[in-house]
Amino acid sequence: MLNAFATGLRLSLTNRYMLQWFSRWHYVLGGGIIYNIWIYHLKKKLILTLIIIVLALLCAAYLVFFSGGGAQQSYQQVRDSYKASEAVLLDRNMEVIHELRIDTKGRRLAWQPLKDISPAVVQAIIHTEDKRFYAHHGVDWRAIASISLKKLTSGTRRGGSTITMQLASIFNDGGFKPKKGRRSFLQKISQIKAALALERQWTKDEILEGYLNLVSYRGELSGIGAAARGLFDKDPSGLTQSQALLLAALVGAPNAAYQAAGERACKLAQGLQWNDSCGQIKILAYNTLSVPYQIRPRTAFAPHAARLLIKNGKQEAVSTLDGELQRLVLDRLDRHLIALKENNVSDGAVLVAENKTGEILAYVGNGGGAYSSAVKVDGIRSERQAGSTLKPFLYELALERGFLTAASILDDSPLRIQTTSGLFIPQNYGKDFKGQVSARTALSSSLNVPAVRVLEIAGLEAFTVQLKVLGFKGLREDAEFYGYSIALGSLDITLFELVNAYRTLANGGMMGDLTLTPQPGPPVTKQILDARAVYIISNILSDRGARSLTFGFDNPLATRFWTAVKTGTSKDMRDNWCVGYSERYTVGVWVGNFSGEPMKDVSGITGAAPLWTEIMNYLHSAAPSNAPAQPSGVMSGSIAFEDDVEPDRSELFIAGTEPVKTQIRLNKEYETPRITYPPSETIISLDPDIGEANQMVVFQYTPQHERLTWTLNGEKLGTQGTPQLWKPKKGSYRLSIVNNEGKNLDTVSFQVR
Incomplete structure (x- = not known):
């Protein structure tokens, strides 16, 4: 109908011009009869055109003013339902520490209040889109009439939609979108109705604010926040006049080439009588629009934590992280990785937790620099050898x-253990042996052979059960899979698990969960380790003197306040760890390569340790760290070592385990003897090229602190001790060792073929 109205009006104007022409020249063209005939037909068409115009106006007036108008969402409803394409992670102080894109269909940043948008943008948008915005009530009838007249007389097509009408179209999800390049009459009427209803419910400033936040500017950039950041890397409040002109030029043609956008911005500047140079505007258009736009996150300090917490369409998540500490740890890790670059170290991770609550204060899954091999990999959750x-x-x-x-006293001397896969020969990091050392020195100085001997005493099965209780989830059900190498860290673990296990030591054996989100009420904990044993272990790990055998007295593990700390390096120098705790915090650091490539010349105190110490020093720069209180059931006593193994000292004991005599000597009474060769299920083949008299099998057991009796298929071999030579014969055998009381201590099966 609106099209008919336009056509009719154009025809009526054309007829009027023709009538004037004929009234002036009718005598010249052919006389009065011809003139009267033309007059009759022209009047008839003019009347018909006027009837069509009147009907169209009445129909439009009825639809607009008498058909009810259409309810719109309130301003507050729109604000509440608005969702940015970027979610934010907040720290414990409710400060934004990371922005994370969660919507791939468009870019919308936080809603911008009108007061925070540059006045130049507001003025430029109003001038180009709706000059009489503050004068009309949703529909600019004067502008529509003027545009319609130009369209009828000159054929020029130009839209007359106000800012309110455009906002109503955005709310209608494309229902008012032109079909085949132009809106139908019903679409136009519906848009007008929606605009009038919107004006009745919203204020002018609310309409303008909504429009600036919802209109598309270029590509996927929707809203003034995304446009300002994506095109100019600015907040909307800081946009200049030239930038405002370019944005206003893009509203009508979001994907225009930079040349066309620049020309339009220049004309807009002239219309506004701004003194911005057209040349400078075109340069701005070229620099801005000839390259891909990019929204650079303003805060990006916790990407791995953000991906863990921002899920299921969340717009924001509150974490336990301390923003200041998170930024510092990320910065220090980046610097540390740069320093270790020549040692072929590319990746690292740091986790800082509060002991009592389990709240994670810093979660840095990897360095943020370009030198990292895989910045998106979370080194805190990745499994590495312990x-x-x-x-x-x-x-x-x-x-x-x-x-x-x-x-x-433990014996740090060469040890060879026969396993089904061959000999297991543990060695220390320095490729040397310290001889007889105390358990305190062996643990604090991280000696390997004594640790294997302790595993022999404690039992492989019992140790793997303990690790499961401590939360190490990567353990296989079959403890024999690891063998004695588990004492030296052949198990794959995560930094997350390791920090929580050390936090259990920091809390006297009480275990709870680590958390990245604030939890209501006190933390749930459970006593899983003996508080007395834990106290002694913490005392050992804080002993600078006991540590000096391997690391020297002055090393990066030493702090000015009380801390307990342990380092670790995996096989072939692929992983380097440093984890420890103070009175209040537990800090874990890992460095290495996610590719599994070995590091070069990185030791326990040159890899992760310096960074661990730096973080601990920061945490306690203004707060002390006191040693834990000695629990009941722990006593101290003076001791001396036989053969001057170590200097005399005062030592800690669980009550009831203190030595009867103060003279300490090597004691193996708790080691359970076992057959080391042949391993169980071994198949021994006789060699026909070697004479039978020269073929012998060596039976061995360990430890050798007492002489045991060998039995083969239930028969004593007649000799005692180890090693034992036996002449092999074809058959199946069960080999055992028996003590003086006749108790069977170990048995293996093997075959000779």
């Missing part, structure tokens, strides 16, 4: 069960 970091839990188990004390 190295020596599990040794404190092994020694705690042996102390708790009374198998040894901190003063017990």
